[in-house]
Amino acid sequence: MTAGAATHRVRRVPRVLSIAGSDPSGGAGIQADLKSIAAVGGYGMSAITALTAQNTRGVRGVHVPPAEFLAAQLDAISDDIAIDAVKVGMLANAEVITVVADWLRRTSVPIVVLDPVMVATSGDRLLDPDAELALRDLLPLADLITPNLLELAVLAGAVADAHPVAPATTWAEAIAQAEAVSAATGARVLAKGGHLPGGDAPDALVHAASAGVVEFTGERIATTATHGTGCSLSSAVATLQAELGDWEAAVGEARRWLRESLRHGEALEVGGGHGPVSHFAGLWSRGGLRTAPMPAEIADEWWGGIADVRAAIDDLPFIRALADGTLEREPFLAYLAQDALYLRDYARVLAEASRLAPDAAGQAFWADSAHGSLVGELELHTRWLTGDADATGVALPTEADATSAALVFAAEPDAATTAYLDHLLATGARGDYAVLAAAVLPCFWIYVDLGERLAAGEFGQRALDPEHPYASWLETYADPAFAVATREAIELVTREAAAATPERREAMRRAFHASARHELAFFAAPLA
Ligand SMILES: Nc1ncnc2c1ncn2[C@@H]1O[C@H](COP(=O)(O)OP(=O)(O)OP(=O)(O)O)[C@@H](O)[C@H]1O
Numbered sequence: 001m002t003a004g005a006a007t008h009r010v011r012r013v014p015r016v017l018s019i020a021g022s023d024p025s026g027g028a029g030i031q032a033d034l035k036s037i038a039a040v041g042g043y044g045m046s047a048i049t050a051l052t053a054q055n056t057r058g059v060r061g062v063h064v065p066p067a068e069f070l071a072a073q074l075d076a077i078s079d080d081i082a083i084d085a086v087k088v089g090m091l092a093n094a095e096v097i098t099v100v101a102d103w104l105r106r107t108s109v110p111i112v113v114l115d116p117v118m119v120a121t122s123g124d125r126l127l128d129p130d131a132e133l134a135l136r137d138l139l140p141l142a143d144l145i146t147p148n149l150l151e152l153a154v155l156a157g158a159v160a161d162a163h164p165v166a167p168a169t170t171w172a173e174a175i176a177q178a179e180a181v182s183a184a185t186g187a188r189v190l191a192k193g194g195h196l197p198g199g200d201a202p203d204a205l206v207h208a209a210s211a212g213v214v215e216f217t218g219e220r221i222a223t224t225a226t227h228g229t230g231c232s233l234s235s236a237v238a239t240l241q242a243e244l245g246d247w248e249a250a251v252g253e254a255r256r257w258l259r260e261s262l263r264h265g266e267a268l269e270v271g272g273g274h275g276p277v278s279h280f281a282g283l284w285s286r287g288g289l290r291t292a293p294m295p296a297e298i299a300d301e302w303w304g305g306i307a308d309v310r311a312a313i314d315d316l317p318f319i320r321a322l323a324d325g326t327l328e329r330e331p332f333l334a335y336l337a338q339d340a341l342y343l344r345d346y347a348r349v350l351a352e353a354s355r356l357a358p359d360a361a362g363q364a365f366w367a368d369s370a371h372g373s374l375v376g377e378l379e380l381h382t383r384w385l386t387g388d389a390d391a392t393g394v395a396l397p398t399e400a401d402a403t404s405a406a407l408v409f410a411a412e413p414d415a416a417t418t419a420y421l422d423h424l425l426a427t428g429a430r431g432d433y434a435v436l437a438a439a440v441l442p443c444f445w446i447y448v449d450l451g452e453r454l455a456a457g458e459f460g461q462r463a464l465d466p467e468h469p470y471a472s473w474l475e476t477y478a479d480p481a482f483a484v485a486t487r488e489a490i491e492l493v494t495r496e497a498a499a500a501t502p503e504r505r506e507a508m509r510r511a512f513h514a515s516a517r518h519e520l521a522f523f524a525a526p527l528a
């Protein structure tokens with residue numbers, strides 16, 4: 001850990017100001033800076049030093065607004081907003097340099113990265129030659145300076161009392177020049193080898209005060225999309241340093257990001273010269289572009305998506321007859337016998353969801369539900385199937401356990417039970433928690449919905465009669481505690497779906513839909 005890291009206060013979304021020129025073609029200058037800052041996770045701001053008329057082929061003109069107006073921009077920002085890092089780019093002339101240097105002295109910005117822009121990738125000048133010496137006063141205000149080889153030579157000359165220094169032709173020479181600039185200014189220097197001939201594109205982080213040289217190597221990427229690489233790198237390093245508080249880590253991560261962006265630059269098909277890098281290529285491919293739905297929207301969509309299945313369940317002769325009490329005892333007991341078989345394995349599937357759950361809350365919830373379906377629901381079934389249906393609230397006689405188990409699970413699983421359980425058990429075996437949780441949800445949701453609507457008289461007043469032949473069944477599913485558990489299940493599952501990738505969310509929806517169809521087949525079977 002460096003001294004800087006020890007005192008660093010972590011800033012998850014650093015507020016980063018770019019003081020630079022405008023590139024209307026969007027690949028360099030403040031446009032590249034804002035994209036880079038956002039791409040690596042910062043909040044970007046920009047104070048514009050100069051306007052250029054340029055594209056990927058070259059710079060056609062430069063307009064420098066009055067320096068007082070740059071000062072006004074800088075003060076407007078610093079009077080209101082805490083700034084975690086500043087990146088300085090194109091400065092155009094000596095007057096602009098003075099404004100920026102004065103503002104930096106007045107404003108205590110914790111991180112200053114100076115990209116001493118002098119010449120564009122196209123070869124056009126972006127800094128008056130007579131301003132190169134004025135840069136000397138700005139250098140000690142920087143924490144990190146990021147010159148390319150030509151700029152490094154100019155800075156090395158400036159700190160050597162304006163003795164001209166020739167651009168390095170070897171990497172060792174470049175590092176020696178960086179050491180001289182670092183020693184004279186106290187700043188770290190990132191020497192960039194992008195302009196070296198050869199197959200490598202090395203950078204070196206040089207800090208004379210700690211006699212440290214950290215080299216970053218990597219092969220040169222074959223691309224014409226190199227417009228604005230220097231702007232992009234310096235902005236990314238400033239942002240990442242504010243987040244990580246470690247220069248080596250910040251440069252390393254910024255380089256990884258820039259190299260990925262370089263690889264995708266040509267695919268943007270911007271301009272016929274040196275095109276821009278693709279600043280968001282990584283984010284686009286890994287994060288996706290569409291906004292994720294909210295959990296409540298997912299609940300509505302999934303529930304709406306099974307409206308036809310729910311309507312079909314409502315219309316089943318089994319449900320109608322169960323509601324009005326005319327259902328024969330034989331199909332009711334046949335249904336319960338199948339449901340007992342179902343619940344035994346359903347509890348195992350819930351236990352699997354508990355095992356796979358990513359957090360303790362989820363683990364506890366599914367474990368509770370597994371327990372609930374065994375002691376709450378299965379006990380009800382047992383009372384019915386062992387002929388103990390009238391002994392409400394009385395515990396099962398323990399000496400009869402073996403006999404009752406034999407009775408409860410005596411039935412052969414029918415096709416609907418087998419299909420439903422195969423679906424759930426296979427989903428569990430695949431080991432995807434989110435999909436499994438979606439698959440078990442209809443069993444909560446459809447039953448609670450039915451139970452509540454039966455108890456509300458939606459299927460006739462007979463369902464509310466305490467003398468109803470299947471009153472204990474009706475009460476079990478109208479139990480408010482079951483509704484609470486169901487709401488929690490919906491919340492757990494839809495929150496998981498909201499955080500999932502679109503593909504995974506779709507797999508969850510499909511599993512949910514499949515289970516709903518199995519519920520319909522299950523209710524239809526006893527009278528089929
Ligand atoms: N073709 C490439 N392959 C890999 N990395 C590259 C390539 N071109 C530039 N880089 C990297 O991009 C960063 C910027 O380097 P470069 O030396 O081009 O700066 P610059 O000249 O200031 O950039 P600009 O083009 O914006 O003026 C460095 O990290 C460098 O290693």
Ligand SMILES: Cc1ncc(CO)c(N)n1
Pocket residue numbers: 020021022023028029030052089090117119120121126227228229230231
């Ligand atoms: C405005 C601006 N800043 C920096 C550079 C360096 O690439 C550029 N081409 N344009």
